[in-house]
Amino acid sequence: MSNSTETDLDDRCQQAMALRQEGQYDEARRLLESVLRDDPSHLQARLELGLVLLFTGEFEAGTAAIEQVVREQPGWYEARVHLAKSYAMLGRGEDACREFLQVVRDAPADSTPHLESKKQLTYFPADQISAARARLS
Numbered sequence: 001m002s003n004s005t006e007t008d009l010d011d012r013c014q015q016a017m018a019l020r021q022e023g024q025y026d027e028a029r030r031l032l033e034s035v036l037r038d039d040p041s042h043l044q045a046r047l048e049l050g051l052v053l054l055f056t057g058e059f060e061a062g063t064a065a066i067e068q069v070v071r072e073q074p075g076w077y078e079a080r081v082h083l084a085k086s087y088a089m090l091g092r093g094e095d096a097c098r099e100f101l102q103v104v105r106d107a108p109a110d111s112t113p114h115l116e117s118k119k120q121l122t123y124f125p126a127d128q129i130s131a132a133r134a135r136l137s
Contacts, residue, residue, distance in 0.1 A: 009035050013045045020048060025056050043069055047079050050086075059090055077103045077113035084120065097124050097132030105136070 012035050019028035029052045035045040047069045053062030063086040069079050084099035103117040121129060 005038075009039050009042055009045070013042065013048060016045070016048055016052075020052055020055065023055075025052050028052050029056075043073055043076070043079075047082065051082060054086055054089065059086065062086060063090060075106070077107040077111065077117075081113045081116055081120075084117070088120075093124055093128045094132045094135070097121065097129050098136050101129070101132055101136050 012031055016028045016031040016035070019025075019031065029049065032045050032049040032052065035042055036049065039045075046065055050062045050065030050069065053059075053065060055062075063083070066079060066083045066086055070076065070083050073079060080099050080103050084096045084103070087093075087096035087099065100117040100121050103113050104121070107114040107117070
């Protein structure tokens with residue numbers, strides 16, 4: 001893929017991110033789907049589409065999309081934080097804790113994903129955190 005094509009895809013993905021942040025989910029989804037038609041492997045677009053699906057109530061589909069991104073890019077801590085939050089929305093507290101704990105363990109201590117994960121863990125009961133910690137080891 002040429003640099004100009006990659007730049008165009010990245011620009012469209014950035015536009016879609018802005019639309020999502022403004023609550024314009026249908027427009028964001030259309031733009032992300034156009035990016036993915038041109039490059040089905042575009043991870044940022046796939047993550048963003050997962051988030052749009054979550055925000056529009058398609059929790060299972062959104063979570064599945066983000067899970068796939070994390071499987072392909074396990075060191076992308078921002079995606080792991082989004083996955084953990086989607087698990088929490090689905091009532092999968094232990095899975096959410098496991099993802100947050102992994103980010104706390106592996107991400108740089110001063111990074112936004114690390115700090116956000118530490119904060120999010122304060123909202124979970126100790127037994128869920130303990131169970132998740134046991135599964136993580």
